[in-house]
Amino acid sequence: xxxxIEVERGAVALAGRPILRDVDLTxxxxxxxxxxxANGSGKSTLVKAIVGLLPLSAGEVxxxxxxxxxxxxxxxxxxxxxxxxxxxxxxxTVREVVAAGRLARRRPFRPASATDRRAVRDxxxxxxxxxxxxxxxxxxxxxQQQRVLMARTxxxxxxxxxxxxxxxxxDLVSQEAIAQTLADRARAGTTxxxxxxxxxxxxxxxxxxxxMREGRVAYDGxxxxxxxxxxxxxxxxxxxxxxxxxxxxxxxxx
Amino acid sequence: xLDFLSQPFMVRALLAAAVTGLATPAVGTFxxxxxxxxxxxxxxxxxxxxxxxxxxxxxxxxxxxxxVAIVGAVAIELIRSSGRASGDVALALIFYGGLAxxxxxxxxxxxxxxxxxxxLFGSILSIxxxxxxxxxxxxxxxxxxxxxxxxxxxSVSNDEEFAQxxxxxxxxxxxxxxxxxxxxxxxxxxxxxxxxxxALLVIxxxxxxxxxxxxxxxxxxxxxxxxxxxxxxxxxxxxxxxxPGSSIVLIALLGFTITAPIGILLQRRRLARVPFEMxxxxxxxxxxEAHGHLHGPGCGHVAIEHGDHVDYxxxxxxxxVHGGHYDEH
Numbered sequence: 001x002x003x004x005i006e007v008e009r010g011a012v013a014l015a016g017r018p019i020l021r022d023v024d025l026t027x028x029x030x031x032x033x034x035x036x037x038a039n040g041s042g043k044s045t046l047v048k049a050i051v052g053l054l055p056l057s058a059g060e061v062x063x064x065x066x067x068x069x070x071x072x073x074x075x076x077x078x079x080x081x082x083x084x085x086x087x088x089x090x091x092x093t094v095r096e097v098v099a100a101g102r103l104a105r106r107r108p109f110r111p112a113s114a115t116d117r118r119a120v121r122d123x124x125x126x127x128x129x130x131x132x133x134x135x136x137x138x139x140x141x142x143x144q145q146q147r148v149l150m151a152r153t154x155x156x157x158x159x160x161x162x163x164x165x166x167x168x169x170x171d172l173v174s175q176e177a178i179a180q181t182l183a184d185r186a187r188a189g190t191t192x193x194x195x196x197x198x199x200x201x202x203x204x205x206x207x208x209x210x211x212m213r214e215g216r217v218a219y220d221g222x223x224x225x226x227x228x229x230x231x232x233x234x235x236x237x238x239x240x241x242x243x244x245x246x247x248x249x250x251x252x253x254x
Numbered sequence: 255x256l257d258f259l260s261q262p263f264m265v266r267a268l269l270a271a272a273v274t275g276l277a278t279p280a281v282g283t284f285x286x287x288x289x290x291x292x293x294x295x296x297x298x299x300x301x302x303x304x305x306x307x308x309x310x311x312x313x314x315x316x317x318x319x320x321x322v323a324i325v326g327a328v329a330i331e332l333i334r335s336s337g338r339a340s341g342d343v344a345l346a347l348i349f350y351g352g353l354a355x356x357x358x359x360x361x362x363x364x365x366x367x368x369x370x371x372x373x374l375f376g377s378i379l380s381i382x383x384x385x386x387x388x389x390x391x392x393x394x395x396x397x398x399x400x401x402x403x404x405x406x407x408x409s410v411s412n413d414e415e416f417a418q419x420x421x422x423x424x425x426x427x428x429x430x431x432x433x434x435x436x437x438x439x440x441x442x443x444x445x446x447x448x449x450x451x452x453a454l455l456v457i458x459x460x461x462x463x464x465x466x467x468x469x470x471x472x473x474x475x476x477x478x479x480x481x482x483x484x485x486x487x488x489x490x491x492x493x494x495x496x497x498p499g500s501s502i503v504l505i506a507l508l509g510f511t512i513t514a515p516i517g518i519l520l521q522r523r524r525l526a527r528v529p530f531e532m533x534x535x536x537x538x539x540x541x542x543e544a545h546g547h548l549h550g551p552g553c554g555h556v557a558i559e560h561g562d563h564v565d566y567x568x569x570x571x572x573x574x575v576h577g578g579h580y581d582e583h
Contacts, residue, residue: 051419052418052419053415053418053419072421074419074420074421075421077419079415079416079419081413081415081416084413084416085412085413085414086412086413089286089287089288089289089411089412090283090286090287090459090463090469090472091463091466091467091468091469091471091472092408092412092468092469093467093468093469095468096408096468096469096470097412097413099405100405100408100409100412100413100416100417100420101420102405103405103406103409103417103420103421103422104420104421106405108402108403108406109402109403112405134467134468135467135524136467136468136524139521139524139525152416156420
């Protein structure tokens with residue numbers, strides 16, 4: 001079977017400033033890849049280019065063998081953004097947000113089918129929020145909101161999961177719930193690419209790490225921590241206190 | 255008591271007000287979610303040119319207003335989504351260009367600003383049978399599309415990037431919301447007038463989101479609130495002899511003022527009801543022995559909130575007060 005993700009000499013420039021340069025990355029079916037790197041190393045930019053949210057200034061991205069510009073099999077792709085606007089503005093229930101994950105597989109003007117409703121229910125159960133389905137999203141904790149984002153993507157039953165820092169600003173309980181859900185998906189054969197600041201509870205399921213530095217791939221191989229990849233910009237993390245990282249401390253990653 | 259119902263013009267006015275009040279907040283819900291609450295105001299300004307074109311050419315001002323409003327709304331959306339830093343300045347240019355152009359066209363046509371006044375402030379009491387049917391048809395189309403495409407429009411307004419990765423044409427749906435907003439502005443032009451139209455798009459939504467928990471629920475309650483305010487406003491204008499536009503908007507605001515305190519209370523209760531999650535209940539009960547130190551605020555140990563109590567970091571492990579001793583966590 002061909003590669004799920006292929007990035008060939010990919011480059012991205014934002015407002016004329018090069019962010020990614022000459023990136024080559026191939027992810028094969030069933031692989032679980034962690035994308036590591038210091039803030040500003042380009043890891044978030046790379047995943048956004050992979051899912052088609054940022055245009056390439058050079059090179060090519062192919063998903064399931066199709067160039068991203070012509071890709072239309074969106075039901076196969078599941079993207080979990082780092083921060084989201086789901087809790088802003090008009091109130092929305094957990095269920096309504098998660099149901100949006102079915103739209104890649106639904107046609108306009110058609111009501112939700114029994115399959116759609118079951119997929120939403122299953123996704124909520126997978127992240128342990130089935131009892132919160134009718135709660136207002138903005139009343140949930142940051143970690144629970146991250147799990148809502150995860151459930152929304154899982155509801156589409158994708159073959160490829162691309163997650164952007166799912167444990168940033170998330171309490172330990174939710175980090176472990178998310179890691180557990182990902183482990184279940186990996187066992188089921190889902191290809192996973194996850195941007196991480198540190199491996200943390202995700203460590204057991206990672207098969208390969210790609211370390212980004214200054215917009216290039218600096219390391220690609222067996223699982224390693226950031227420090228082991230000799231990243232001069234990375235400060236060692238403090239393992240003594242297992243206090244969950246607070247949002248904002250990690251900063252925005254572009 | 256209900257003597258106003260014997261007046262045909264009042265029946266027409268009430269019908270037009272009811273459908274306007276139902277349709278406008280439906281679109282308004284998406285505008286509020288997308289932080290475009292004032293877009294209705296902008297479309298209203300542009301519609302002045304549309305009305306003026308109608309008065310000048312002898313065509314129906316409502317029809318020309320719909321067409322110009324749609325063109326203007328799509329232009330606003332395209333400028334906004336192109337993401338230029340000067341986007342809001344460009345919008346201001348369109349708004350005031352529309353308003354000034356309208357005033358100019360009206361004076362060229364020799365109609366005077368007095369004619370324009372019925373469109374600026376509404377003229378629901380003089381609405382014709384044909385206008386009522388046009389309002390019902392347009393409002394029906396707006397409501398139908400808002401409800402039928404609710405999942406897609408919700409996704410695009412709620413999280414644009416995610417919607418894009420689920421294959422939705424974000425631009426198409428955003429333009430659709432703009433077109434729906436333009437149509438509802440033109441419908442509401444007869445009821446509350448172009449200057450107050452934004453109120454009917456936004457205030458019922460602000461009211462409904464005080465107590466509704468979901469997006470769909472907010473939208474439906476906003477439609478109910480909009481309809482009640484519109485009908486009550488027309489009735490009030492009959493008894494108090496005030497312009498219907500002002501009574502409708504003031505009653506809508508009254509509804510918001512009444513629900514706002516309820517909303518604050520509800521929100522507090524909902525937040526309080528959500529429990530703090532723990533990995534697993536601390537089942538192992540390890541009592542720290544012979545602990546001479548009393549932990550408390552400012553005791554020198556790092557304090558961490560843990561569910562219903564506070565733990566203190568002590569030589570690399572955590573202490574929690576339990577009765578007269580400390581538990582290891």
